[in-house]
Amino acid sequence: MLELNTRQKIYRVIFETDTPAGQRFDIFLIYIILLSVLAVMFDSIASVNNQFGSWLFRLEWIFTVLFSLEYMLRIYSSPKPLKYIFSFYGIVDLISIIPSYLALIIPEASYWLVVRLLRVLRIFRVLKMARHLAEANLLLRSIYQSRRKVLVFFTVILVISIIFGSLMFLVEGPEHGFTSIPKSIYWTIVTITTVGYGDITPQTTIGQITATLAMLTGYSIIAIPTGILTAEISNEMRKERSHRHCDNCNRNGHHNDASYCYHCGVQLPDSDI
Amino acid sequence: MLELNTRQKIYRVIFETDTPAGQRFDIFLIYIILLSVLAVMFDSIASVNNQFGSWLFRLEWIFTVLFSLEYMLRIYSSPKPLKYIFSFYGIVDLISIIPSYLALIIPEASYWLVVRLLRVLRIFRVLKMARHLAEANLLLRSIYQSRRKVLVFFTVILVISIIFGSLMFLVEGPEHGFTSIPKSIYWTIVTITTVGYGDITPQTTIGQITATLAMLTGYSIIAIPTGILTAEISNEMRKERSHRHCDNCNRNGHHNDASYCYHCGVQLPDSDI
């Protein structure tokens, strides 16, 4: 009985966020994650590595031990350990500690220490849990609502890129840096997204005219995803503002004369308005 | 009678999308198109061409035969073959198979094999037919609604580009890369669309001040097409919403993501949007 109780207590602290201890744990975790990410980043700078390499190595082991402990506690306290282990965050948790141990056995694996940076993904888990960050949900819902429009948009981008890319390959050719169609498509995306590195640029007049068209296309179609998302966000915000609430699925935005929840179909309490 | 029946059956599979066979055909077609496009793209990489050229050549002939077959079936099953042949997609279909045959007769034409990439345009036909992609229609309608505003916008861009272009030609001159007014206009569009390759950059102080003005102009007027399109998309989405209908109680005005009628609680059919 006691054993189970401890496990449940640990579960509440580690996995949930509705107790003061749970919130302190989350904030502590975010700091540790950011610190360990900073350590990995600085370790990759040659001059820092030469001077402080051994310190960073020890620091990294402290983080690794902490994360390993946390990982074991998560498995231990989880009601369904296997489900946790094979969940997205379970795999991220594992991947972000393995490289340090691997580097002990196979010294050549040190290059893969970079993989530890995937730890940064764990920040999302903390954010996701934090109920007061309803904003993230509104954004995700808006993006989810517009997913099919965005798919159509990316198909259009793909087709435009292939057509402009092959055109530029024909017009400019390998002697001006457009050595293959995939490379031309790379150039087209650099141009359409208005990034414009300038590592490859059109040299012929026809090439420059084609490039101009690609730029204007890119400059204009940026309006499409913005338009879609703005319309969806406006829509979701309007729903949030209207305060009729469904206790079953936590949605807002019911019409004043609504009798049923549009999302889960449950009967709504009478409107106060 | 039987003959006509077969033809009509083929028509339904190839040209329409409301039968399971028609949908399977569409999905198969998209895969084949994408594969053949990938093959053409990889073929243009010198190293791949050297090593796998003969394999890609054979693969290309399989695609060519498949597309030729499809083209003939389309002509055969079409109620008005000539109308199909001279339609936009009819021409695209033809153009995307001709180069392979041409390369047999005239070996020098191999450069024009790139034209086969126009195949990628055929994806739009499949998308257009797919009824559940009502999103594409909403986007097209929004763009169509705002066509005149966009025309005015492009006229403004044109005039601004010519004025900034000739200014920079006067200020910087050929010695700093602004060798002619068309080239200066090319630079202006590179700048206004915020692409900024950096292949030509202003060197004089007055040139840099003028360039700064061009950048701020470009950075600001991107707001115009975005504003236009967003307003149109919002408008179209509001219309769509007000048309969503419950067959049970005849109410309109359901949210896009509603699963149940807010009035009678009956499950709604899937939204087209």
Place this chain on the structure above:
Amino acid sequence: MLELNTRQKIYRVIFETDTPAGQRFDIFLIYIILLSVLAVMFDSIASVNNQFGSWLFRLEWIFTVLFSLEYMLRIYSSPKPLKYIFSFYGIVDLISIIPSYLALIIPEASYWLVVRLLRVLRIFRVLKMARHLAEANLLLRSIYQSRRKVLVFFTVILVISIIFGSLMFLVEGPEHGFTSIPKSIYWTIVTITTVGYGDITPQTTIGQITATLAMLTGYSIIAIPTGILTAEISNEMRKERSHRHCDNCNRNGHHNDASYCYHCGVQLPDSDI
């Protein structure tokens, strides 16, 4: 009587757009303007100038004579010639023909022939007159409505540019291309507007961190003018859609229960709704 009549007829054709002759004149004018602009542009390309210079010279004289004739007819037919001459378009009309005559007297002035490109501004007059381009009016009204917000926005950009510019001057210094504060500010605007030529780039670590902040600032504040303009355009479009019309000032967008025009204060006819 007859003389006056002719003058008025000419006025209607040249200055107005509500007769078929007036519309034909406008369209003819746009073509001539575009052609003459193209001629000036091509003339600036060294190779074209060498080969076709004399042809372009003759072509230019045809345009100059045509525009001079038009200018004289405008003065002749204008009820208040002086008002026309000193109006914005009157000056543009004059400036776009003077350089050709000047080049006859002072051969060295040939460089200023580029000024003829200001002709392109005359396109706006035609657009402005065309009543069916109400879109341009909607856009202009939206921009006018948001003028003060945009002013605040540009002040913010100015202050941000000066601060980032002087920071980068301190951090990177002349040895990395940031030779003076004005040049650093030029770099900052290249960065904030996301143009990014790459002619000057930060080399030190602190410089790159500062640059990163400048980029994120620029990437985020583009949302501000877009947001302002989108809100205004939505607003103006909503007004356009509501069909209650003021016959005095041609505005739409009156409330259903409005009794007076919100713009000119004239009493409105009763609402049909």
Place this chain on the structure above:
Amino acid sequence: MLELNTRQKIYRVIFETDTPAGQRFDIFLIYIILLSVLAVMFDSIASVNNQFGSWLFRLEWIFTVLFSLEYMLRIYSSPKPLKYIFSFYGIVDLISIIPSYLALIIPEASYWLVVRLLRVLRIFRVLKMARHLAEANLLLRSIYQSRRKVLVFFTVILVISIIFGSLMFLVEGPEHGFTSIPKSIYWTIVTITTVGYGDITPQTTIGQITATLAMLTGYSIIAIPTGILTAEISNEMRKERSHRHCDNCNRNGHHNDASYCYHCGVQLPDSDI
């Protein structure tokens, strides 16, 4: 009594903006600030400094004396001098005069004269006070409303940058300019914000594919802050509109650009917006 009266009068002129004298003081101050900022900027150009250095030096001392006087008057007239001294603008006021005095004592400090450019921040004080610039408030309120959404957005940018940055470090490595993870992250932000200097560019095929993904990500997620802010600005503008009041008939809901009450036809006071 008289002494206090003078102090209060000075306070009204310097700190407030509701008297003609106060407004004249503000406008004079803005000009002086801009002039002194221009002087510091030009002084940093080597050739200008060589030729006009001594003139700019004298000019700077005039500004310094003026600002010192103003600073002392502010302390003198302020009801709570300490509160003013340690306020944000109090510190800015002090910092923008100290460097000139410091340069007298320690000649090597001349480099820090650049700090005087922080004067430009003082423009915001004048703007903030100006009551008719309610626009700035609307913008600030919209940004404040969306602060949590923007925080989520920047967290996403951070995580995306770290992941793409470490990926590119693995894929491209130090030999192609990606010398460390922080440098790779710098490159990622240059790419995601679509700045695209081109000082570091991917050379390998896998690197270019990854870069393409980063560009498309950056090109798409710009829609998120724009969408958020547009929705908030629309919302704030709707609120402002509904608060516009006619003193004659007590109606609200006048358009932002309305000059007359739609209900009683009486002229409305100027909109704050």
